[in-house]
Amino acid sequence: MTADNHTDASARKLQWHKAAELDEFDDGQVRSCPAGLKTVALTKLNGAYGAIDNRCPHQGGPLGQGTLENDKIRCPWHGFDFDPFTGEAAGGPDFDVPTYPVQVRGDGVYVGTPPPAPAARTVSDVLAETMTNWGLDTVFGMVGHSNLGLAEAMRRAESAGKLRFFGIRHEGAAAFAAAAYGKLTGRPAACFGIAGPGSTNLLTGLYDAKADRAPVLALSGNVDSAVAGKGAFQDIDLLAAFADVAVYSEMVRAGSEHAELMTLALKHAILERGVAHLVVPDEVQIIEAADQRASGPEGRMPDLRISPPSAPLSAALQRIEASIRPVIIVGAGAKFDMADIVTLAERLRAPVLTTFKAKGQIPDEHPLACGALGRSGTPVASWMMNKADLLIVFGASFSNHTGISPYKPVVQVDSDPLALGRFAPVAVPVLGDVGVTVSALLGRLRTHPALVDQRPEVAERWAVWRSEKSLRAQRNPAGRIAPATVFAELGRLVPADAVLTVDVGNHAYSFGRYFETKDRQSVLMSGYLGSIGFGFPAAMGAWAAAPDRPVVAVTGDGGFGQYLADFTTAVKYDMNITHVLLNNGELGKISQEQRSSEYAVWQTSLRNPDFAAFARDCGGYGRQVSDAAELNAAVSAALDYPGPALVEILVDPSSN
Structure with a gap:
């Protein structure tokens, strides 16, 4: 149908959309073309244009992707035939499809569609x-x-x-x-x-x-x-x-x-x-639901900050007041109650150890902080735990990776009754909200007259460990960088309010040992599932949750390889994420486990792209570093870049 057929009042009420250029169609061609919110099957046949609904009424086949046979559009899915000008179906009027007027104008071919009906609430x-x-x-x-x-x-x-x-x-x-x-x-x-x-x-x-x-x-x-x-x-x-x-x-x-x-x-x-x-x-x-009311949380949520029963609280106080070398251990369940826990630690002059998943909940610069405990932890934490006469544990699940000593008396506080004494009996299990329980302890606490101030010993153990870390950071083989060097530099450069997301692998163990948290830094990881690939997608989630905070993803080449296409997602939404990628060319943690089990190292090598070039191809910042002298400048530039940035660091696979 041509412009001459559509000059009446009803046509003027239509919304007209340019569907094609004048020279875009050959005679005898049909195509799917957008026309506002609709898609039409637009046909040029014998010099005239016709537009019918693109959707076959049988199963929704796209008619514009069909063929013209005998001057009819044949549905590409099931072979139904339709007149390209009238929408009449060979199968009978029950299958006819709507038609839309066409105007050929000086700058293109236009299709008129009715104004969209108001959207129905569904x-x-x-x-x-x-x-x-x-x-x-x-x-x-x-x-x-x-x-x-x-x-x-x-x-x-x-x-x-x-x-x-x-x-x-x-x-x-x-x-x-x-x-x-x-x-x-x-x-x-x-x-x-x-x-x-x-x-x-x-x-x-x-x-x-x-x-x-x-x-x-x-x-x-x-x-x-x-x-x-x-x-x-x-x-x-x-x-x-x-x-x-x-x-x-x-x-x-x-x-x-x-x-x-x-x-x-x-x-x-x-x-x-x-x-x-x-x-x-x-x-x-898509069922209409015009009269249905949406719901909300009003009147549906309890106050979860429950107080502990008096008997276990008193028993906990007795244990704490009898202790002269208590140590506090915090897990991720204590994340939102750290201020009161630190106050308790300062009253007791007690070292604070974290599970790996809770790393950063107390900054390592605090005079009572000892870093993480366990396989990914610091020797400072394990030393102080071994010297303790009581472990006060808040919001931790006693994972075998954490290694909380079963030979020490334990006061355990958790809001989950199943978490209390989960793997072995504890001296005093206390059911209660962590924050409420700590406040109750502080309100009634009396300390032992012989309570040891453990801060000097914590400082001494940190001095020993920092000296060792410094030696390890100097061992950089040609063309590679030691992980201790990487995390020493990150410790200096990562902003004090950053969120760090850490993947699974050798780099995570190195992060736990070498990186020292400060101020308001938060650390996220795949704690108990231990899923490789977590690091970069988690950084996207962290950015969405806290777009005003710096977000730093720390991954290995194995983990990033699983979701590297989503670097383009970060570019698309302009996510300000700094990605520090430690590339050792293999699944290094698995290689180590094979060696420790006296197996041959097998199928752990990786064929990697140039990750820095990949980041640039995606539209972000990318730089590869193999010399420790260039590390500071590369990471600083990435942190300053206003968008997704990747620093690929070639690290020594033989050290962690």
């Missing part, structure tokens, strides 16, 4: 509104064919300023980012995938959240309910797949109380510090 909108009412404003995910209704609701929420959506390159990165967000803030972010592989790709990052008790909301699109369970494309039982990882996992159905399901999901995630999961079938996402 089940997805109810879910998104409830989510943002609860304060969840950050989603990492990938938009796909079975979550488009949910994605549209999130787009509307983002347009209203209530939500931020970060489109990632792999759903595993989305889950790690959401887990890191939860670890840093104690609040949930969401990760988002489609049916089948899009959701199963979330699982590793979600298991990290489960293991480290981080609140996360996982949202899965799903196939239509009508074909679920029939072996349809990407049809798997997502409730079964998520049964072990989630504290709450439910299907959202047409007749569900939709807002209530989202509220229950978020309530479980927050209160149980774990993964909550909702599955929303494709057709349910």
Whole structure:
């Protein structure tokens, strides 16, 4: 149809969109062309243009990707034929498709479409509104064919300023980012995938959240309910797949109380510090829900700061008051109560040791700080623990990697009753909120008359260890840099309020031993799952949670190789992340384990790209360093770069 056919009043009410250039179509050609929010099948045939709806009414096949045969458009999926000008279907009027007027103008071919109808409020909108009412404003995910209704609701929420959506390159990165967000803030972010592989790709990052008790909301699109369970494309039982990882996992159905399901999901995630999961079938996402009310947290959440019972509190006080060399050990469960714990330590003049996952919760520059305990820890921490006559443990799970001594009397404080005495009996298990319990201890504490001031001994042990670290930092083979050198330099340069995300591997052990935290630095890691690949996606989550703080990712080449495509995500959203990549050309930790087990070193070597060049190709800053003399300038430039920056450091694989 041509311009002459569309000059009446109804045509003037249409919205006209340029769909093609004048010379873009050959005669006898059909193509899919955007026309505002619609897509049309635009055809040029015998010198005339026609536009019909692009969607075949059979199963939604894209008619513009079909062929012209006998002057009809043939659907590329199932062979249905349609008239390119009238939309009439060979199969009968029940299959006819809408038509749209066309105007050939001086600058192109235009298609007229009716103004979009006001968007109907859907089940997805109810879910998104409830989510943002609860304060969840950050989603990492990938938009796909079975979550488009949910994605549209999130787009509307983002347009209203209530939500931020970060489109990632792999759903595993989305889950790690959401887990890191939860670890840093104690609040949930969401990760988002489609049916089948899009959701199963979330699982590793979600298991990290489960293991480290981080609140996360996982949202899965799903196939239509009508074909679920029939072996349809990407049809798997997502409730079964998520049964072990989630504290709450439910299907959202047409007749569900939709807002209530989202509220229950978020309530479980927050209160149980774990993964909550909702599955929303494709057709349910777009059901109109004009009259449904969104929900929120008002009247739904208890005060979790519970006081300890009086008897165990008194028993704890008796143990502490009888001690002359107490030591305090803190885990990640004490993250938000460190001010009172430090006050208690200063009253007791007691060293403070952290689990590796809690590294940085007390800065190493504090005169009572001893660094991390255990396999990734400092000899300062292990020395002071071995000299102690009482261990006061807050918010730690007694992992075998931490190595809390089973031969010392322990006062353990935790808000989780299952964490108390989990692996072996403790002298005094105290159930209570860590902060409330510490305040109660401070209010009644009397110290032993012979209490030892352990600060001079802590300082002495640090002097010995720093001297050893300095010697190790001088051993840099040609063309390589010792990890001790790297972390000494990072200790000097990383800002005092930075968030550091650490991957899994030899570099993590070196970080635990050599890097000294200061001031308000926070450290995030895949603590109990120990998943390689965590570091860089976690930095994206940390940046989303705290965009005003410097974010530094510390990874190895093995870990970054798993999610390196998401460097482009950081560039796309202009995330100010400094990535320090220690490249030793192998899975160094596994090589060491093979040697220690008297196995041959096998299949641990890596074929790496030039990571610094890769970062530049993605649009970020990239620099490779193999000389210790260049390290300061390279890291300083990366920290100053206003966006994603990567410093690739060639490190010595024989040292850590």
